[in-house]
Amino acid sequence: xxxxxxxxxxxxxxxxxxxxxxxxxxxxxxxxxxxxxxxxxxxxxxxxxxxxxxxxxxxxxxxxxxxxxxxxxxxxxxxxxxxxxxxxxxxxxxxxxxxxxxxxxxxxxxxxxxxxxxxxxxxxxxxxxxxxxxxxxxxxxxxxxxxxxxxxxxxxxxxxxxxxxxxxxxxxxxxxxxxxxxxxxxxxxxxxxxxxxxxxxxxxxxxxxxxxxxxxxxxxxxxxxxxxxxxxxxxxxxxxxxxxxxxxxxxxxxxxxxxxxxxxxxxxxxxxxxxxxxxxxxxxxxxxxxxxxxxxxxxxxxxxxxxxxxxxxxxxxxx
Amino acid sequence: xxxxxxxxxxxxxxxxxxxxxxxxxxxxxxxxxxxxxxxxxxxxxxxxxxxxxxxxxxxxxxxxxxxxxxxxxxxxxxxxxxxxxxxxxxxxxxxxxxxxxxxxxxxxxxxxxxxxxxxxxxxxxxxxxxxxxxxxxxxxxxxxxxxxxxxxxxxxxxxxxxxxxxxxxxxxxxxxxxxxxxxxxxxxxxxxxxxxxxxxxxxxxxxxxxxxxxxxxxxxxxxxx
Numbered sequence: 206x207x208x209x210x211x212x213x214x215x216x217x218x219x220x221x222x223x224x225x226x227x228x229x230x231x232x233x234x235x236x237x238x239x240x241x242x243x244x245x246x247x248x249x250x251x252x253x254x255x256x257x258x259x260x261x262x263x264x265x266x267x268x269x270x271x272x273x274x275x276x277x278x279x280x281x282x283x284x285x286x287x288x289x290x291x292x293x294x295x296x297x298x299x300x301x302x303x304x305x306x307x308x309x310x311x312x313x314x315x316x317x318x319x320x321x322x323x324x325x326x327x328x329x330x331x332x333x334x335x336x337x338x339x340x341x342x343x344x345x346x347x348x349x350x351x352x353x354x355x356x357x358x359x360x361x362x363x364x365x366x367x368x369x370x371x372x373x374x375x376x377x378x379x380x381x382x383x384x385x386x387x388x389x390x391x392x393x394x395x396x397x398x399x400x401x402x403x404x405x406x407x408x409x410x411x412x413x414x415x416x417x418x419x420x421x422x423x424x425x426x427x428x429x430x431x432x433x434x435x436x437x438x439x440x441x442x443x444x445x446x447x448x449x450x451x452x453x454x455x456x457x458x459x460x461x462x463x464x465x466x467x468x469x470x471x472x473x474x475x476x477x478x479x480x481x482x483x484x485x486x487x488x489x490x491x492x493x494x495x496x497x498x499x500x501x502x503x504x505x506x507x508x509x510x511x512x513x514x515x516x517x518x519x520x521x522x523x524x
Numbered sequence: 525x526x527x528x529x530x531x532x533x534x535x536x537x538x539x540x541x542x543x544x545x546x547x548x549x550x551x552x553x554x555x556x557x558x559x560x561x562x563x564x565x566x567x568x569x570x571x572x573x574x575x576x577x578x579x580x581x582x583x584x585x586x587x588x589x590x591x592x593x594x595x596x597x598x599x600x601x602x603x604x605x606x607x608x609x610x611x612x613x614x615x616x617x618x619x620x621x622x623x624x625x626x627x628x629x630x631x632x633x634x635x636x637x638x639x640x641x642x643x644x645x646x647x648x649x650x651x652x653x654x655x656x657x658x659x660x661x662x663x664x665x666x667x668x669x670x671x672x673x674x675x676x677x678x679x680x681x682x683x684x685x686x687x688x689x690x691x692x693x694x695x696x697x698x699x700x701x702x703x704x705x706x707x708x709x710x711x712x713x714x715x716x717x718x719x720x721x722x723x724x725x726x727x728x729x730x731x732x733x734x735x736x737x738x739x740x741x742x743x744x745x746x747x748x749x
Contacts (some may be wrong), residue, residue, distance in 0.1 A: 299611050319632060344727055377615040377725075407729055448726055468723045470532055473594020477720065511532070 208482045214506055215337040216311040220289035220316045225313045228288045236262040241488050242269035243458050249305075250297035254385050263295035268482070268497060269316045276489035284317025284493055291502075299515035302431055309502030312479065316486065319494035321437035322465045328497045330464070331477070332446050339514030343476065345446050346436070346466040347429040348412070348453025350480065353426065355486045356403065359421025360396040362389060363482050374404065374454045391522070404452030410435065413447045434463050461523075465498055471511035476504040525573055526658055529580075535658045535722075536577040539591055539599030541584035542694070549600050553579075555746075556738040572747070577735070587719070588612040596722035598732060603714040604693055608656050614719040617736045621743050622716035624736035626655060629709040630700055631689035632682050638689060640707050642667060651681030652691040661691070661711050679703040 217227060239262050242253040249262035264270050267290045281288055291311045298304035313330060315323055328345060336341045336481050351375060354402030357367045366389040379401065388398045399419060408413045413432050420428075431449065438447055448468075455464050459482040467477035486493040528534045535678055540549055540563065549561040555573070561573040563579050572579040580596055586607070587601035592612035599614075604627055606616060629650070631638060644646055647668040652658045655673055662669045672687050679699055681687040691711065700707065718739055720732050 257543065316661070346726055377613060380616045382620045405733070407726060421717055450726065468726050470723065470727045473592065473721055 208509070209506060212338050212502055212509070213309075213311060214335055215272060215291065216500065217291060219330070219334045219337040220311075220313055221286070223313070223326075223333065225315075225330070225449040227275065227288035228271065228290055230264075230274050231269065232293070234261060234264055234270055234273070238273050238301070238462050239264065239269055242272055242485060249295070251295055263338040265296055266294050266457075266499065267292050267310055267312065268485070268499075269313065272485050275314075275316055275493075276486065276491045279316075280491060281308040284483075286316040287313070287316045288316070289313045303403070305503060310499045311502055312477075312499030314495060314497040316495040318496070319483070321433040323345065323494060323496050324434045325437035325441055326344040327442075327479065327498055328443060328447065328454060328465070329441050331467070331479070331498045331500075332443055334500060335467070338358050338500075338509065339512070340469055340476075340505065341510075342504075342510055343467055343469040343508070344448050345443075346448045346450045346453055346468060347431070348450045348455070348464040348466070348480075349427050350432075350454070350462055352427040352431070352451060353404065355419050355423030355427045355452055357392075357398055360392050360400065360421050362386070362391050366391055367388075371454060374452065375456045379405065379452075385495045406450055407452065408448065409447075410439070410444065412451060416451060428463055455480065461494065465496075467500065469508040469512075472504050472508045474501075474504060476501055476508060525571065525578075527735060528573075528578060534578075536579050536728060536735070537586045538574070538579055538597060538735075539581050539596035539601070541587055541599075541601050542581050543584055545602065545623045545684045546581075548604055549620075549716065550695045552622060552739065552742060555742045556735075564739055577731075585609070586717075588614055590611075591719050591721050594721045594723055596625045596721070598718065598735060600716055600717065600718055603656070603717055604654065604712075605715060606719065607712070607714075608654050610656070613722055615722060615725045616717050616719050617732075618718040618740050618743065620716040620718055620739060621747065624713065624715050625693050625695040626689065626707075626713045627654065627711040628694055628707045629689055629691055629711060630682075630707050631692075632702050633706050635688075641688060643723045648689060649687045650685035650689050650691055651680060654691055654693075657711065658691040678698070679705055683708050 209393050236252055247266050251263040253261055253385055255261050257432050271288055275286055294310050295307050300456045315327055331345060353371060354367055368384045368386060383401045386392050403416060405486055406415060435449060451462055460480045461483045462481035464480035465478055466475045469476050476498040477498060481496040483494040550564060554561050558630055559575040570581050577603055584601045585605050587599040588606060588609040590596040591599040591614045602623060613723060647669045649670045649672060650658060651672045651674050658671055674681060678690045681690055683703060723731055
């Protein structure tokens with residue numbers, strides 16, 4: 206517990222330094238409010254009724270509760286809003302897999318700063334947060350949410366092919382993606398091999414060079430957005446920390462534009478994630494762009510143990 | 525060698541399936557220049573040094589477990605196994621074309637067709653090792669079945685009246701024929717796949733891409749010859 210507290214303290218301290226103030230929201234939310242934000246994805250695994258028969262649910266992350274909080278209480282406050290949290294969230298598990306139904310998240314929400322500038326601020330603070338917990342070798346994956354859909358639309362794929370292949374891409378089934386494109390009979394062989402090559406491109410700035418000029422207008426727009434994000438991040442000296450990934454597609458339903466995943470070689474799972482969600486606030490009646498990230502506290506802890514580092518030590522050994 | 529397995533940034537670890545897929549897997553690895561001599565010996569060891577990468581051998585159904593957890597960076601296993609364990613997230617990179625087989629619904633020769641059986645009795649009892657695949661198949665068609673999970677020699681179940689039919693993997697169909705069973709419906713077809721851990725796929729991308737590229741090329745040229 207002392208070690209977990211140290212992680213939380215190091216992260217909250219870093220968030221404070223970046224100008225992000227800690228907020229707290231209820232563990233229980235109205236199921237309607239969560240579903241409004243999630244846009245029809247699976248929603249909370251744990252639901253129950255209150256004393257009047259209203260459906261309540263345990264939150265699955267902090268992004269939607271904070272969006273609701275801002276819409277409720279910050280309506281008359283001049284944006285941007287810089288908010289942070291350390292809180293538990295709840296997700297369904299497969300029994301006996303060592304997965305946690307209740308797990309710790311520490312993260313930030315930057316509401317009211319649009320475009321590459323906002324995205325880069327989020328990535329910069331993420332990088333500082335990883336340093337604060339001693340994970341200096343962690344890698345920040347950077348994707349672009351609309352890339353795949355645009356690429357397929359440009360190539361002439363129909364909505365069903367886009368849906369089915371997107372589902373498979375979220376599940377990381379690249380063999381299946383190729384099969385769906387072939388079976389759809391909507392794309393020629395050249396477009397299929399280009400699409401399946403593109404989603405396997407990941408690396409530094411050279412990835413953007415390789416992809417430039419490919420696809421049609423929609424793809425070019427999405428790639429330009431990714432490029433602007435990467436340039437703004439590079440301007441802050443962080444290009445070596447970021448791994449551009451043209452095949453990243455996250456399953457949560459509210460992303461628009463940049464998506465973020467955090468990897469550390471010592472942990473087989475992602476240790477954090479985030480991105481932009483410029484339409485999310487709108488669902489709560491407030492038209493503000495937003496972005497943020499969250500780190501999974503228990504997985505940070507595991508990475509620290511594997512690497513022999515402690516929170517706040519900036520990478521020094523525990524012993 | 526055992527230190528190498530725990531070293532962060534050490535040689536890439538490849539999960540190799542024992543059993544029916546082993547021979548073809550090792551042949552394929554040979555063709556892309558990985559040293560499989562040690563793994564082919566009669567050794568009881570589970571871990572072999574393949575030169576550029578470490579080979580760790582296990583049951584095919586354990587491959588998703590090891591790879592999704594990052595205990596192995598990459599692995600080879602059947603699509604049937606990946607579908608049965610679709611809740612374990614791994615990258616599926618290459619269709620290796622090895623170990624082709626079909627997942628089928630089979631019943632005893634001379635029995636009435638499963639659809640007729642279903643119509644008369646309302647439901648069927650099906651024995652299988654592949655609970656998730658069978659469940660999805662019957663649910664999709666709105667057919668009511670009771671699934672009986674058995675671990676081995678599924679062919680036995682209908683012969684002694686434990687079940688009306690079985691959902692199982694067949695390659696040649698010989699085992700079915702020898703046990704008086706015949707294929708009634710085909711559920712899916714499966715081949716061996718190269719899979720990768722989600723984090724290794726990013727952090728060890730040069731090595732993962734290199735291996736995937738060489739295997740893809742080997743599969744392609746084998747298909748042409």
